[in-house]
Amino acid sequence: xxxxxxxxxxxxxxALAGIMIxxxxxxxxxxxxxxxxxxxxxxxxxxxxxxxxxxxxxxxxINAINEWNPVYMGMAFSVAGAVLIxxxxxxxxxxxxxxxxxxxxxxxxxxxxxxSLADGFNTDLFSYLFGSVTAVSRSNMLxxxxxxxxxxxxxxxxxxxxxxxxxxxEHASVSGVNGKLIHLMFIVxxxxxIASAMQIVGxxxxxxxxxxxxAAALRIAKSFKQTIGLSIFFGELSVIIGLITSxxxxxxxxxxxxxxxxxxxxxxITYRKVSTQFSLKGEAL
Amino acid sequence: MAENNILELNNVSxxxxxxxxxxxxSMTIQEGQxxxxxxxxxxxxxxxxxxxxxxxxxxxxSIRLFGxxxxxxxxxxxxxxxxxxxxxxNSGFPATVLEVVKTGLVSKTGLFRFYNKKxxxxxxxxxxxxEMEAYSDYNIGELSGGxxxxxxxxxxxxxxxxxxxxxxxxxxxxxxHVADFYKLLRRLNREEGITLxxxxxxxxxxxxxxxxxxxxxxxxxxxxxxHEYNAFSNDDLSQLYGHPVQQLTHNHGEAEYND
Numbered sequence: 001x002x003x004x005x006x007x008x009x010x011x012x013x014x015a016l017a018g019i020m021i022x023x024x025x026x027x028x029x030x031x032x033x034x035x036x037x038x039x040x041x042x043x044x045x046x047x048x049x050x051x052x053x054x055x056x057x058x059x060x061x062i063n064a065i066n067e068w069n070p071v072y073m074g075m076a077f078s079v080a081g082a083v084l085i086x087x088x089x090x091x092x093x094x095x096x097x098x099x100x101x102x103x104x105x106x107x108x109x110x111x112x113x114x115x116s117l118a119d120g121f122n123t124d125l126f127s128y129l130f131g132s133v134t135a136v137s138r139s140n141m142l143x144x145x146x147x148x149x150x151x152x153x154x155x156x157x158x159x160x161x162x163x164x165x166x167x168x169x170e171h172a173s174v175s176g177v178n179g180k181l182i183h184l185m186f187i188v189x190x191x192x193x194i195a196s197a198m199q200i201v202g203x204x205x206x207x208x209x210x211x212x213x214x215a216a217a218l219r220i221a222k223s224f225k226q227t228i229g230l231s232i233f234f235g236e237l238s239v240i241i242g243l244i245t246s247x248x249x250x251x252x253x254x255x256x257x258x259x260x261x262x263x264x265x266x267x268x269i270t271y272r273k274v275s276t277q278f279s280l281k282g283e284a285l
Numbered sequence: 286m287a288e289n290n291i292l293e294l295n296n297v298s299x300x301x302x303x304x305x306x307x308x309x310x311s312m313t314i315q316e317g318q319x320x321x322x323x324x325x326x327x328x329x330x331x332x333x334x335x336x337x338x339x340x341x342x343x344x345x346x347s348i349r350l351f352g353x354x355x356x357x358x359x360x361x362x363x364x365x366x367x368x369x370x371x372x373x374x375n376s377g378f379p380a381t382v383l384e385v386v387k388t389g390l391v392s393k394t395g396l397f398r399f400y401n402k403k404x405x406x407x408x409x410x411x412x413x414x415x416e417m418e419a420y421s422d423y424n425i426g427e428l429s430g431g432x433x434x435x436x437x438x439x440x441x442x443x444x445x446x447x448x449x450x451x452x453x454x455x456x457x458x459x460x461x462h463v464a465d466f467y468k469l470l471r472r473l474n475r476e477e478g479i480t481l482x483x484x485x486x487x488x489x490x491x492x493x494x495x496x497x498x499x500x501x502x503x504x505x506x507x508x509x510x511x512h513e514y515n516a517f518s519n520d521d522l523s524q525l526y527g528h529p530v531q532q533l534t535h536n537h538g539e540a541e542y543n544d
Contacts, residue, residue: 157397164388175392176361227379
């Protein structure tokens with residue numbers, strides 16, 4: 001295992017990108033979950049697929065862009081989708097969640113047309129849907145690195161604004177926090193992280209890496225900072241265990257990562273149950 | 286215009302789409318006053334508060350905070366706000382009491398700066414003021430409604446505001462704690478010198494504690510000192526509420542109105 005890790009560059013790329021994603025996806029995931037925006041991650045991952053399909057089609061029709069990596073087009077679509085969701089939320093003020101199915105189904109509908117036109121139903125597509133340990137190139141890995149640094153820096157610098165907006169939007173605006181700008185920045189970061197994580201976890205499962213570790217952390221953590229710390233810890237654990245088993249069993253990493261995250265979640269729920277029962281018994285004595 | 290005017294409203298009107306919710310409201314609050322804003326449900330009290338805080342723009346009229354037009358007002362740390370909605374937050378939110386109170390410092394701390402040890406001390410002091418310092422590490426969702434209300438007041442107090450606005454803060458707080466709550470407000474007003482504006486639909490109780498009262502239903506029906514308000518007759522109240530109302534005063538100092 002270690003020998004092949006040292007031999008194969010693709011394994012190093014996948015492992016490094018995976019570790020960065022295991023950090024940054026749950027970090028944003030905490031804010032997504034507490035703001036009840038979990039479905040936004042799904043909508044954005046589906047529109048990433050549209051971007052990838054568009055790229056595959058262009059590649060087929062115009063030979064000159066053969067060197068393009070579909071991930072970048074996916075990223076562009078994801079960011080555009082994020083901005084569009086924000087616009088739609090303003091159009092439907094009283095039904096803000098409507099923006100999500102509109103973007104999600106629109107993305108898939110357009111995506112499936114583009115994929116068919118590109119004759120793209122092949123193994124390539126399968127790795128976009130469920131992730132792959134071989135798909136991450138060195139330049140992709142560096143892109144993930146830049147995005148990780150950028151997102152971590154922004155979350156750190158705007159931590160108190162992001163926190164107050166998540167807890168109480170009205171209080172934030174009374175405090176003079178520019179909620180609209182910070183929210184837009186936030187959702188663009190989510191779009192970038194989804195497009196990055198998609199290479200490892202796959203489009204269909206990328207939202208799981210943002211929500212499942214947070215769901216587990218919520219059962220245990222007392223404070224917000226603890227929630228962030230535990231979410232990242234569970235995220236890393238899922239990615240590392242998931243990538244190793246994926247390589248050993250030759251199955252897509254999306255599956256093994258998500259199953260690991262689910263197992264962690266079950267353990268967290270059980271732990272909470274057992275510990276509350278113990279403390280109840282303690283009080284009874 | 287007097288220099289110690291904290292808040293001035295001049296002929297303020299507001300329409301939600303076509304419906305007029307607030308009409309020609311003028312009022313002034315001066316430093317050190319404890320104002321009660323009363324009126325029936327749907328009388329535009331909360332809308333008026335939102336206008337004062339710049340969350341809504343008036344269709345007509347002008348609003349000044351500390352002498353500055355509200356749209357140019359920058360010193361939000363001088364104003365504490367306890368919203369009616371404060372109690373309906375996501376109670377599963379994973380935050381401690383201390384983390385919540387510190388958010389009251391967000392406007393004072395500035396961009397790209399972090400909360401430091403001093404901010405923590407300030408937050409603990411604010412918690413002490415509302416007698417909740419023992420709960421600083423508790424999860425906010427674990428507390429009772431009355432305790433949460435105190436935490437939100439601490440959050441409003443942490444930036445050391447000169448003016449505290451409370452929108453129906455006693456809703457969902459049981460009667461036993463309401464008395465304690467008024468005691469806390471009186472202490473803030475008299476000892477800390479904080480100017481207060483409290484929205485309430487409980488006319489009797491608020492007139493007993495506040496120094497001044499504004500009575501509104503879209504437009505202002507009474508504006509003045511609380512003791513003058515006692516002369517405001519039941520007929521006037523009935524007119525205000527649109528149906529017969531009787532104000533009952535009891536010896537133990539609680540007043541109620543009923544249909």
